[in-house]
Amino acid sequence: MDLSAIDPVLLLASLMISATPILLAAIGEMVVEKAGVLNLGVEGMMITGAICGFAIAVESGSPFPGLAAAALAGAGLSLIFAFLTQVLLSNQVATGLALTLFGLGLSALIGKPYAGVKPPPSPRLDIPFLSDMPVLGPILFRHDLMVYGSLALVVGVWAFLKYSRAGLILRAVGENHDAAHALGYRVVRIRFLAIMFGGACAGLGGAFLSLIRVPQWTEGMTAGAGWIALALVVFASWRPWRVLLGAYLFGGITVLQLNLQAAGLAIPVEYLSMSPYIVTILVLVYISARKRGSSLDAPASLGRVFHATH
Amino acid sequence: MPILEKRPVPSRFWARGTPVLAVLMTMIAGGALFALLGKDPVEAIRTIFWDPLFSEFGFYYRSQILVKAGPLILIAIGLSLGFRAGIWNIGAEGQYIMGAILGGAVGLAFYPAEGWHVFPLMIVAGALGGVLWAMIPALLRIRFGTNEILVSLMLVYVAENILRSVSFGILKNPQGFGFPGSRNLSEYPAAANPDLIEGTGFHWGGVAAVLMVLLAWGLLSRHMLGYQIRLSGQAPRAAHFGGVNPDRLVLVCMGISGALAGLAGLFEVAGPAGQLSPDFNVGYGFTAIIVAFLGRLHPLGIVLAGLLLGLTEVGGAIAQQNLGLPAASIKAFQGMLLFFLLAMDVFTDYRLRPGGSRKEAA
Numbered sequence: 310m311d312l313s314a315i316d317p318v319l320l321l322a323s324l325m326i327s328a329t330p331i332l333l334a335a336i337g338e339m340v341v342e343k344a345g346v347l348n349l350g351v352e353g354m355m356i357t358g359a360i361c362g363f364a365i366a367v368e369s370g371s372p373f374p375g376l377a378a379a380a381l382a383g384a385g386l387s388l389i390f391a392f393l394t395q396v397l398l399s400n401q402v403a404t405g406l407a408l409t410l411f412g413l414g415l416s417a418l419i420g421k422p423y424a425g426v427k428p429p430p431s432p433r434l435d436i437p438f439l440s441d442m443p444v445l446g447p448i449l450f451r452h453d454l455m456v457y458g459s460l461a462l463v464v465g466v467w468a469f470l471k472y473s474r475a476g477l478i479l480r481a482v483g484e485n486h487d488a489a490h491a492l493g494y495r496v497v498r499i500r501f502l503a504i505m506f507g508g509a510c511a512g513l514g515g516a517f518l519s520l521i522r523v524p525q526w527t528e529g530m531t532a533g534a535g536w537i538a539l540a541l542v543v544f545a546s547w548r549p550w551r552v553l554l555g556a557y558l559f560g561g562i563t564v565l566q567l568n569l570q571a572a573g574l575a576i577p578v579e580y581l582s583m584s585p586y587i588v589t590i591l592v593l594v595y596i597s598a599r600k601r602g603s604s605l606d607a608p609a610s611l612g613r614v615f616h617a618t619h
Numbered sequence: 620m621p622i623l624e625k626r627p628v629p630s631r632f633w634a635r636g637t638p639v640l641a642v643l644m645t646m647i648a649g650g651a652l653f654a655l656l657g658k659d660p661v662e663a664i665r666t667i668f669w670d671p672l673f674s675e676f677g678f679y680y681r682s683q684i685l686v687k688a689g690p691l692i693l694i695a696i697g698l699s700l701g702f703r704a705g706i707w708n709i710g711a712e713g714q715y716i717m718g719a720i721l722g723g724a725v726g727l728a729f730y731p732a733e734g735w736h737v738f739p740l741m742i743v744a745g746a747l748g749g750v751l752w753a754m755i756p757a758l759l760r761i762r763f764g765t766n767e768i769l770v771s772l773m774l775v776y777v778a779e780n781i782l783r784s785v786s787f788g789i790l791k792n793p794q795g796f797g798f799p800g801s802r803n804l805s806e807y808p809a810a811a812n813p814d815l816i817e818g819t820g821f822h823w824g825g826v827a828a829v830l831m832v833l834l835a836w837g838l839l840s841r842h843m844l845g846y847q848i849r850l851s852g853q854a855p856r857a858a859h860f861g862g863v864n865p866d867r868l869v870l871v872c873m874g875i876s877g878a879l880a881g882l883a884g885l886f887e888v889a890g891p892a893g894q895l896s897p898d899f900n901v902g903y904g905f906t907a908i909i910v911a912f913l914g915r916l917h918p919l920g921i922v923l924a925g926l927l928l929g930l931t932e933v934g935g936a937i938a939q940q941n942l943g944l945p946a947a948s949i950k951a952f953q954g955m956l957l958f959f960l961l962a963m964d965v966f967t968d969y970r971l972r973p974g975g976s977r978k979e980a981a
Contacts, residue, residue: 349768353954389958392962393958393961393962397961397962397964397965398623398965398968398969399961399962399964399965400961402707402768403912403957403961404958404961406709406908406957407909407954407957407958407961408954408958409954410905410908410909410950410953410954410957411950411951411954411955411957411958412954413947413950413954414947414948414949414950414951414952414953414954415951415954416947417945417946417947417948417950417951418652418656418945418947418948418951421945528947532776533772533773533775533776536769536772536773537773539769540766540769540773543766543769577784577788579780579781579783579784579787580780580784582780583776583777583780583781586773586774586776586777587773587777589769589773590759590765590769590770590773590774593759593765593766593769593770594759594763594765597759597763597764597765597766598762598763598764598765616623616625616969
């Protein structure tokens with residue numbers, strides 16, 4: 310094994326890239342769950358966003374229409390979930406699973422002609438002085454613009470939930486939908502919007518994966534990233550900053566195991582590949598063991614069906 | 620605007636009618652999807668639903684339906700018990716893989732010894748592999764309150780990596796010219812799981828499926844445990860006061876679903892698949908979730924749903940061959956089916972009434 314082949318600067322630089330897809334998906338899902346809805350379809354929306362973004366970017370020759378299309382596709386797919394769970398009052402767990410299965414199938418269907426195609430490159434940040442700095446430059450200031458977009462999104466979500474009136478209403482809906490309804494808030498409408506926001510974020514996260522991180526299209530390429538994003542929300546106890554922390558921790562582990570694979574560590578590749586999933590489980594166990602009994606700070610109405618009787 | 624009003628009791632008509640309606644609506648919506656892809660929708664639907672049964676090669680396709688329906692039914696029966704009790708094991712795919720690995724490994728350990736004891740030992744090991752893998756999320760949920768949905772799902776990816784590892788490593792066929800994958804179990808008589816009647820597709824997995832359907836039906840309708848499972852799902856608080864031990868229920872439901880998924884994996888690997896290879900699993904563990912819901916979590920319903928989904932799997936394969944539809948399109952189709960089912964389900968518990976006309980009782 311040759312550990313000197315691992316360049317710590319490159320490692321930290323790729324950490325941000327590898328964390329961004331799950332960060333985007335997780336911050337979106339956090340808003341959905343804050344509104345009291347559990348959408349297990351993140352994986353399906355991500356992969357649909359991945360292929361829709363990829364296809365549009367290839368067809369248009371530019372990544373931006375692709376990213377927009379990915380967000381639209383994710384939001385569109387989440388509308389199915391919203392309609393089923395909010396209007397037709399279906400079980401959220403089952404509907405989310407259906408969304409994931411459907412998304413995986415649909416994406417493979419759309420993506421067939423796009424296997425092996427190269428997407429158009431997307432612009433990177435280039436600030437004359439900052440980007441050229443020796444160590445901090447590559448780590449912080451030379452990334453794709455979407456990386457900074459995702460950070461801005463975390464800040465935006467945090468400020469929205471903490472300081473805005475709309476954010477307060479959204480949290481109220483998630484904590485007690487009956488009380489929010491009695492106060493005259495449109496529970497279903499608010500949840501629709503939250504679900505669509507989550508879908509758009511998941512779609513963007515998927516497109517980041519297919520357009521920027523990998524970048525190419527392969528069937529099932531999200532490989533559980535959507536599920537990891539769901540776990541991240543639990544890990545973060547529904548707090549935006551902890552979602553960021555969790556995503557970067559997770560990105561670090563992913564990047565580290567990839568680097569160890571490349572460095573030829575004596576551990577077989579398969580064991581390194583499974584490490585992100587095992588770490589996710591361990592983190593979930595740690596969080597749930599620590600918070601046992603206090604219901605993990607989850608929004609009180611999470612996953613419950615809301616049916617306005619009057 | 621019409622509003623939904625809760626029915627005093629769930630409608631039996633809708634509970635039984637929705638799967639049929641959902642299938643019809645999926646055919647229509649699926650046809651529209653195929654039309655969008657530039658395929659003839661009528662031909663696509665006919666290929667998926669009709670050709671497997673009645674085409675020229677129907678004799679072969681019909682046996683394939685059984686080959687696919689067997690594991691689907693077996694896994695779905697296990698899942699349905701947990702789903703009824705609100706225990707969400709969605710990692711059956713991982714348990715299926717681990718059952719196949721452990722069961723297959725036992726078979727390979729005996730190679731080339733002959734004897735009647737090999738196959739039964741493999742069955743035990745297969746079930747055990749599934750149980751052990753299912754016990755991880757079950758015990759974590761009991762001990763730490765960890766979400767079993769996420770843990771069981773994560774373990775699917777872990778299991779896939781273990782499968783890859785053993786196929787390239789310790790279980791690789793030493794005479795396989797370096798190709799990944801184990802020895803072919805179906806060519807090792809003591810460990811093989813062939814069709815019990817030549818050409819029917821009915822192997823020991825089918826026997827196990829029928830047996831488990833009957834057992835599950837008896838359990839749910841006649842046994843105390845079945846009653847506790849149903850009670851926990853419908854009225855958790857009542858179950859709590861009624862002395863149901865929720866931890867025990869988690870262990871039992873996860874254990875049974877793990878065992879059945881593991882069995883399905885073993886029968887597959889010793890039968891139709893033949894060998895452990897990095898991609899022998901084709902997602903039965905996930906499709907079985909649809910089967911369980913489509914079958915209304917009822918054993919007999921699951922049989923019908925399993926046969927139907929087996930049919931679409933075979934039909935999908937034919938469509939892939941004849942019409943050039945991608946293999947995954949059938950997955951989109953199955954997801955759609957679950958959507959329509961969940962959507963129509965609202966009429967089981969609610970009825971529509973014209974809005975605004977209802978007078979509030981004083």
